[in-house]
Amino acid sequence: MTFRARVALIDIEGTVGSIAFVRDVLFPYAQERMEGYIATHREEPWMRAILDEAAREAGLDVHDLPGITAALMRWARDDVKVTPLKELQGRIWVEGFESSGIRGHLYDDAVDALHRYHDAGIALYIYSSGSIAAQKLLFGHTVAGDLLHLFRGFYDTTIGGKRECVSYERILGEIGSAPNETIFFSDNVAELDAAREAGIQTVQLARPQDGTVPTTAHTSVESFAQIDLIR
Numbered sequence: 001m002t003f004r005a006r007v008a009l010i011d012i013e014g015t016v017g018s019i020a021f022v023r024d025v026l027f028p029y030a031q032e033r034m035e036g037y038i039a040t041h042r043e044e045p046w047m048r049a050i051l052d053e054a055a056r057e058a059g060l061d062v063h064d065l066p067g068i069t070a071a072l073m074r075w076a077r078d079d080v081k082v083t084p085l086k087e088l089q090g091r092i093w094v095e096g097f098e099s100s101g102i103r104g105h106l107y108d109d110a111v112d113a114l115h116r117y118h119d120a121g122i123a124l125y126i127y128s129s130g131s132i133a134a135q136k137l138l139f140g141h142t143v144a145g146d147l148l149h150l151f152r153g154f155y156d157t158t159i160g161g162k163r164e165c166v167s168y169e170r171i172l173g174e175i176g177s178a179p180n181e182t183i184f185f186s187d188n189v190a191e192l193d194a195a196r197e198a199g200i201q202t203v204q205l206a207r208p209q210d211g212t213v214p215t216t217a218h219t220s221v222e223s224f225a226q227i228d229l230i231r
């Protein structure tokens, strides 16, 4: 199938990389090291800022280090989306990617397609709920090497939620791209619906490995090998 586009906006989890990598590798990596990492860095200003914000969020005294640590560990276990936790996980992952040899999982067909689309002159952008810092870390250290050079830009939920039409309108505005010259790839139907509402072309990646249920509401494929993009 061929689509005409100048800009491709791409989700990460379940789209270019497996959901299991984030769930089974990245999150446990941060969780296992969290307590020790907080203890080691607790005097440093950036960690103090994370701890103070976590204390505010949890309604704890800023000096209650055991209480704050327990709150952060609980949020991590329950996958609560709070900024101080995201910051902390991001810091721990830097160590994981740069020193412990973690490599971001990407499906082979996704690696191939990112190169094909890039070589065809399509401007590639990421839109993921992981922080922009974490996105860059992942694409700088993937199973296929450093792929950062393939991307023109990165967006996270600081621009708005992925299920809200207005987020896609804001991204179009920032990129300066017309909706009908833009295509969005995601595994998630609610995200695809929101992008379509903004006038963007949509394709669902329904990967059997991730257990994604194919939708009939959008073009749905199992692999990027089925999608060509031309300007």
Ligand SMILES: [Mg+2]
Pocket: 011, 012, 013, 014, 015, 186, 187, 188
């Ligand atoms: Mg996804």
